Every structure is written in structure tokens, then in C-alpha cells.
């Protein structure tokens with residue numbers, strides 16, 4: 001079954017949005033198979049955002065993601081990478097539609113509340129980077 005990685009960033013955690021965001025994920029019928037509140041080391045931040053290392057905002061991005069706790073999750077379900085991206089919205093909250101997490105709660109691209117894997121391949125890499133296999137739980141939702 002397909003999996004994706006979502007991470008509520010320090011702005012989302014700091015604004016008490018964990019419950020609101022988890023509610024949207026559960027209401028959609030997605031299964032959370034891993035979740036943890038954690039602080040992010042500089043190494044982890046730089047590895048996770050490695051593809052942006054040459055961008056002018058890279059330093060700011062690393063500083064921000066290490067500035068406070070994040071809530072990291074692994075979701076499982078059919079087509080869950082795309083479904084997760086639809087729930088999250090587009091990168092820039094000012095262009096993200098109302099009804100999406102970024103559209104409803106974000107205002108600027110630097111503080112866009114949540115990260116979601118952009119492809120099945122990225123999801124596999126990100127899940128392996130953020131979670132150990134023992135932290136992922138196998139169970140069935142009651143439908």
C-alpha cells in the first residue's frame with residue numbers, strides 16, 4: 001500500500017494546529033501509521049531539504065525547521081501521496097485554495113504550516129529518513 005510523509009512545521013505546531021490537521025487527515029479516511037513530535041537537528045534538516053541547498057532561502061529554511069518542534073507523520077492509503085498533496089495545498093499559501101491546510105492557515109511561503117511528499121519516490125526517501133521501521137504500525141481501520 002502507498003505511503004506518504006507529512007510534517008507539521010514549527011509554525012503549525014506553535015499555533016496549536018496539530019489537532020485540526022490530524023482531524024482533516026482522519027476525516028478524509030487516511031490511515032496514520034506513524035507519528036511523533038520531535039525537534040529537528042541541523043543535519044536532518046539539511047538532508048531533508050538537500051535539493052534546495054543552492055537556493056537563496058536554504059539557510060532560512062533550515063533555521064526555521066530547526067526553530068521548534070515538528071509533528072512528523074506517515075500516512076498510508078490508496079493514492080495517498082496525491083491525496084496528501086491535495087489536503088496540504090500548493091507550496092505558496094497565498095495561492096493555495098481555501099479548504100486546503102495551507103490555504104486555510106498559511107500566508108507566506110517561508111511559513112507554510114506543513115510539508116508533504118511530492119512523489120512516491122520522495123515519500124519513500126523521506127519516510128526512511130524520518131522514521132525507523134519499528135516506529136511504523138501495521139493495523140486496520142474499522143470502516
Ligand code: CMP
Pocket residue numbers: 052057060061091109110111112114115116
Ligand atoms: P516544503 O513543501 O516544505 O518544501 C520546500 C520548502 O521551501 C517549501 O515548503 C517552503 O516552505 C520553502 N520555500 C520555498 N520557496 C521559498 C522562498 N522563496 N522563501 C522561503 N522559503 C521557501
